[in-house]
Amino acid sequence: MEVFKIRGQQPLKGTIKVSGAKNSAVALIPASILANSPVTIDGLPEILDVWTLKELLEEIGGTVSFENGKMAIEPTEMQGMPLPNGNVKKLRASYYLMGAMLGRFKKAVIGLPGGCFLGPRPIDQHIKGFEALGAKVTNEHGAIYLRADELRGAKIYLDVVSVGATINIMLAAVLAKGQTIIENAAKEPEIIDVATLLSNMGARIKGAGTNVIRIDGVEELHGTNHTIIPDRIEAGTFMIMAALAGDGITVDNVIPFHMEAVTAKLREMGVKVEEDEESVFIPKTANLSAVDVKTLVYPGFATDLQQPFSVLMTQATGSSVITDTIYSARFKHIDELKRMNASARVEGRTAIINGPVSLQSASVRASDLRAGAALVLAGLIAEGETEIHDIYHIERGYSNIIEKLRGLGADIRKETLEVETVGATEDGRN
Ligand SMILES: CC(=O)N[C@H]1[C@@H](OP(=O)(O)OP(=O)(O)OC[C@H]2O[C@@H](n3ccc(=O)[nH]c3=O)[C@H](O)[C@@H]2O)O[C@H](CO)[C@@H](O)[C@@H]1O
Numbered sequence: 023m024e025v026f027k028i029r030g031q032q033p034l035k036g037t038i039k040v041s042g043a044k045n046s047a048v049a050l051i052p053a054s055i056l057a058n059s060p061v062t063i064d065g066l067p068e069i070l071d072v073w074t075l076k077e078l079l080e081e082i083g084g085t086v087s088f089e090n091g092k093m094a095i096e097p098t099e100m101q102g103m104p105l106p107n108g109n110v111k112k113l114r115a116s117y118y119l120m121g122a123m124l125g126r127f128k129k130a131v132i133g134l135p136g137g138c139f140l141g142p143r144p145i146d147q148h149i150k151g152f153e154a155l156g157a158k159v160t161n162e163h164g165a166i167y168l169r170a171d172e173l174r175g176a177k178i179y180l181d182v183v184s185v186g187a188t189i190n191i192m193l194a195a196v197l198a199k200g201q202t203i204i205e206n207a208a209k210e211p212e213i214i215d216v217a218t219l220l221s222n223m224g225a226r227i228k229g230a231g232t233n234v235i236r237i238d239g240v241e242e243l244h245g246t247n248h249t250i251i252p253d254r255i256e257a258g259t260f261m262i263m264a265a266l267a268g269d270g271i272t273v274d275n276v277i278p279f280h281m282e283a284v285t286a287k288l289r290e291m292g293v294k295v296e297e298d299e300e301s302v303f304i305p306k307t308a309n310l311s312a313v314d315v316k317t318l319v320y321p322g323f324a325t326d327l328q329q330p331f332s333v334l335m336t337q338a339t340g341s342s343v344i345t346d347t348i349y350s351a352r353f354k355h356i357d358e359l360k361r362m363n364a365s366a367r368v369e370g371r372t373a374i375i376n377g378p379v380s381l382q383s384a385s386v387r388a389s390d391l392r393a394g395a396a397l398v399l400a401g402l403i404a405e406g407e408t409e410i411h412d413i414y415h416i417e418r419g420y421s422n423i424i425e426k427l428r429g430l431g432a433d434i435r436k437e438t439l440e441v442e443t444v445g446a447t448e449d450g451r452n
Pocket residue numbers: 045048114115142143144145146147148149182183184185186187208325326348349
């Protein structure tokens with residue numbers, strides 16, 4: 023079993039580079055299924071989700087190479103094979119295979135997706151969209167069966183603002199007959215990125231990045247070359263780390279406009295954030311003030327930064343309150359932080375965190391991806407050596423994290439343990 027070991031309180035200084043966006047990557051790769059000639063995507067992060075999607079495309083007959091962040095996908099031989107089990111369970115975004123395969127083959131069988139458990143994560147809005155386009159959708163033995171004689175454009179109002187449903191409906195609609203209108207669409211930058219790729223493949227999409235997206239179906243889509251946007255969640259994690267433990271850190275390959283909500287909250291806490299065109303510099307921070315944060319859909323404060331941000335709150339003077347309006351159960355990291363001496367309690371969807379406290383090393387478990395990121399940040403400032411278990415969650419979303427942090431001076435390494443040493447008994451925490 024692999025763990026991260028972090029000896030905390032090392033001075034961190036220098037430049038750290040952000041990789042391509044996970045939540046774009048996991049949609050761009052399935053989008054290639056819709057093309058009738060090769061697609062290349064540059065700047066992809068080297069994360070487990072990307073490797074898993076590569077295997078999934080190969081399972082349906084694609085020829086895929088992935089080297090130095092560049093994926094070349096030859097989709098012409100792909101077929102609408104059923105994917106009820108296996109790799110689809112390893113990531114959330116396997117749901118994009120539904121939209122892309124339905125769009126190209128007019129049929130798909132995809133096992134219900136995996137990904138982080140953060141409370142219930144239904145896909146009813148995806149299904150509502152597919153049905154509106156003319157698909158018959160059934161759930162059989164844990165897999166979603168989709169079939170359509172033809173797909174026809176439709177007006178679809180999303181009852182919940184959903185990133186996944188917005189992108190999935192776009193994927194299914196680009197080759198449908200006529201016009202599709204998605205109302206109450208999500209506005210995340212990753213949606214614009216996917217719409218850009220599809221448009222460069224020949225799709226006709228207007229309004230991506232607003233809450234009404236219009237898609238005029240086309241007969242076919244061709245290959246293209248695309249460069250992915252930077253990962254705003256990885257960038258936010260590094261900015262929080264710079265505020266927590268930095269002695270002057272530049273976070274490079276950032277679109278500062280994407281970071282507005284987290285930048286505003288950092289400034290409110292007393293952190294200096296100096297923005298450049300494609301980077302931000304955060305000097306050493308002396309004193310942090312408590313703040314209240316509420317996660318919201320974009321451009322609000324991202325739920326994916328809630329867990330890392332809560333670590334910063336342990337170092338702020340006073341009582342901070344962080345509320346997650348997107349997920350009902352995204353606070354499993356708080357119990358782990360308490361093992362490290364944090365003073366915090368969870369009330370429903372809110373965590374109340376008192377600071378400042380000195381964090382101490384402990385053996386802790388990453389219950390999900392951003393919980394893992396939060397524990398890495400905590401380990402970097404804790405006294406002693408912190409051991410983080412279940413690091414596969416972290417590796418699902420952070421590219422070369424060990425190398426990147428070492429580049430700043432962190433004492434972090436990955437080790438393989440013979441036996442489970444985490445302090446807990448089987449208490450269902452994971
Ligand atoms: C692979 C990917 O891009 N993952 C991101 C994506 O997840 P994901 O696409 O799963 O998140 P959604 O935006 O769909 O979910 C937002 C909220 O809507 C609810 N909902 C969603 C769909 C649906 O059909 N019905 C429904 O009720 C969800 O339970 C959740 O409470 O956006 C989330 C919200 O920014 C991020 O935390 C995830 O990192």
